[in-house]
Amino acid sequence: MKILRAEEMRLIDGMAINEYGIPGIVLMENAGIRTVEVINEILGEIRNKKVVVVAGRGNNGGDGLVIARQLMNGGARVTVFVMGKKEELTPDTRINYEIMQKIKGDIYPLYEPEHMEKFAEEVQKAEIIVDSIYGIGFKGSLQEFEAGVVNIINSRGVPVIAVDIPSGVEADTGKVHSTAVRASHTVTFAAPKWGHILEPGADFTGNLTVADISIPRFLLEQSSLKSNLIREETIKPYWGKRKRESHKGTYGHVLVLGGSLGMTGAVSMAAYAALRAGAGLVTAAVPESLLPIVAGFRPEIMTVPLAETGKAAIAVEALPAIENLLGAVSVCAVGCGMSRYLEAKAIMNFILEKAGVPLVIDADGINALAEDISILKNRQVPVVLTPHPGEMARLLQKSIKEVQADRVEIARSFAVDWNVTLVLKGNKTVVAMPSGDVYVNLTGNPGMATAGSGDVLCGIISGFIAQGLNPQMAAVAGVYVHGRAGDLASMAKGERGLIALDLVEWLPEVLRQMEAC
Numbered sequence: 001m002k003i004l005r006a007e008e009m010r011l012i013d014g015m016a017i018n019e020y021g022i023p024g025i026v027l028m029e030n031a032g033i034r035t036v037e038v039i040n041e042i043l044g045e046i047r048n049k050k051v052v053v054v055a056g057r058g059n060n061g062g063d064g065l066v067i068a069r070q071l072m073n074g075g076a077r078v079t080v081f082v083m084g085k086k087e088e089l090t091p092d093t094r095i096n097y098e099i100m101q102k103i104k105g106d107i108y109p110l111y112e113p114e115h116m117e118k119f120a121e122e123v124q125k126a127e128i129i130v131d132s133i134y135g136i137g138f139k140g141s142l143q144e145f146e147a148g149v150v151n152i153i154n155s156r157g158v159p160v161i162a163v164d165i166p167s168g169v170e171a172d173t174g175k176v177h178s179t180a181v182r183a184s185h186t187v188t189f190a191a192p193k194w195g196h197i198l199e200p201g202a203d204f205t206g207n208l209t210v211a212d213i214s215i216p217r218f219l220l221e222q223s224s225l226k227s228n229l230i231r232e233e234t235i236k237p238y239w240g241k242r243k244r245e246s247h248k249g250t251y252g253h254v255l256v257l258g259g260s261l262g263m264t265g266a267v268s269m270a271a272y273a274a275l276r277a278g279a280g281l282v283t284a285a286v287p288e289s290l291l292p293i294v295a296g297f298r299p300e301i302m303t304v305p306l307a308e309t310g311k312a313a314i315a316v317e318a319l320p321a322i323e324n325l326l327g328a329v330s331v332c333a334v335g336c337g338m339s340r341y342l343e344a345k346a347i348m349n350f351i352l353e354k355a356g357v358p359l360v361i362d363a364d365g366i367n368a369l370a371e372d373i374s375i376l377k378n379r380q381v382p383v384v385l386t387p388h389p390g391e392m393a394r395l396l397q398k399s400i401k402e403v404q405a406d407r408v409e410i411a412r413s414f415a416v417d418w419n420v421t422l423v424l425k426g427n428k429t430v431v432a433m434p435s436g437d438v439y440v441n442l443t444g445n446p447g448m449a450t451a452g453s454g455d456v457l458c459g460i461i462s463g464f465i466a467q468g469l470n471p472q473m474a475a476v477a478g479v480y481v482h483g484r485a486g487d488l489a490s491m492a493k494g495e496r497g498l499i500a501l502d503l504v505e506w507l508p509e510v511l512r513q514m515e516a517c
């Protein structure tokens, strides 16, 4: 499912209307009908329910007037407040205003201070409030009078249905510069917008429904639309049933390279996660003195000792052995628990030069890259990077604040510039491709902010690549199932008590559910 900017939506609307002849008033009527369907689904019987609809001057207001009429037809007791004079309304909104007048709808003005008392009085009686003040045309701050209206809506404490987007939320950024309607439910049209996904807009949006208002589907799937929401159907095509005639070699061999004194768990968890993700074979190559610890963790994980430094980190003397290992596996995950030390950059450079299989670079592998990012150019294979915001900041020599302020575009431009798949972790992880396409993940929860969660993700992505998913879709599928495992784990154990191995333990259930569909 695409995520659209307001301009992209307007262009698509315009094509539907002008190129394919679907009148805007039909789209508006559909928007109203679909919203009322959702209201019925959510709130049950609307007959005799007291509903207040607040309509703005633009087409969002028009949607609200259609909703009011449709609710009246369903037997609800509807009062409409219109925040502009008739002559200020957009054409389609004005048509619906005049229809409401002709059918003797209960309409009041709401654009002068003296109108506010009647509004507050009606809101106090409302059982449902419909917010159709502003839609995706809104930018900046609400004016003082409108903010007063919004505060009355927000203080009522009944279900608030936002039409298209909560009024006061910017469609392209999710920013709220003054205040915004805090919706329990939002019904948007054709596709989600960034304002529904990025904070704080996501918080004001409540439960989001994407309604079809008969915009031709092919307009919503144009390749020029580069932003996507990760949903189960995004990855379903990559999820075939296993053939009976198969053996462990069929499902690939993951090499996990990393570990250092005090950080053996990272390699163990990444290796274990790769196994639980379905890889046929997993080998953990670790500094030799740490091998017994890793070997003792899970018997299914094979282990190889590597020459080590005085501090039990991988030494450059291990490079010939690493080259041999790279020739025998399907994918290599590197960096988990590797630690930051002088030789790390040389080791990363060697792996990038020698690897003939995809690489998933995490944690201290990324930190080693940050010392000289140009070594990314020395490779012949696809690379997936899985930085958290701090590691991304190091890669870009920016602050974490700068990274977090523009996650999607920072991830997108890095992936394009460096021809990598970039997984920028965090709340709503962004997966960016060398093509400039991005995928935003909505699964997961704050319980996953725990030591080892990233190692598990690295292992899952590697395990998916080992089984034949292309690295880009392995990253998309990986973040999705990683978050789903976290959601199942937090349902069972809450968020505070959740630890990384819970993600690995719940992973099979996520995969089972997907196989079952």
Ligand SMILES: NC(=O)C1=CN([C@@H]2O[C@H](COP(=O)(O)OP(=O)(O)OC[C@H]3O[C@@H](n4cnc5c(N)ncnc54)[C@H](O)[C@@H]3O)[C@@H](O)[C@H]2O)[C@H](O)CC1
Pocket (backbone or CB within 6 Å): 009, 013, 024, 027, 028, 031, 056, 057, 058, 059, 060, 061, 062, 063, 090, 133, 134, 135, 136, 137, 138, 139, 140, 141, 142, 143, 163, 164, 165, 189, 190, 213, 215
């Ligand atoms: N997506 C679809 O297929 C359809 C969407 N519809 C609805 O149309 C609105 C968009 O309508 P539009 O007239 O472009 O804008 P709004 O109603 O969102 O806003 C009205 C108007 O307000 C002005 N404005 C913007 N920012 C501010 C501000 N800070 N202060 C004051 N005024 C502001 C600006 O000029 C806007 O034009 C969409 O959301 C849907 O609800 C169609 O009805 C059906 C098809």
Ligand SMILES: [K+]
Pocket (backbone or CB within 6 Å): 060, 131, 132, 133, 134, 135, 162, 163, 164, 165, 166, 167
């Ligand atoms: K709205």
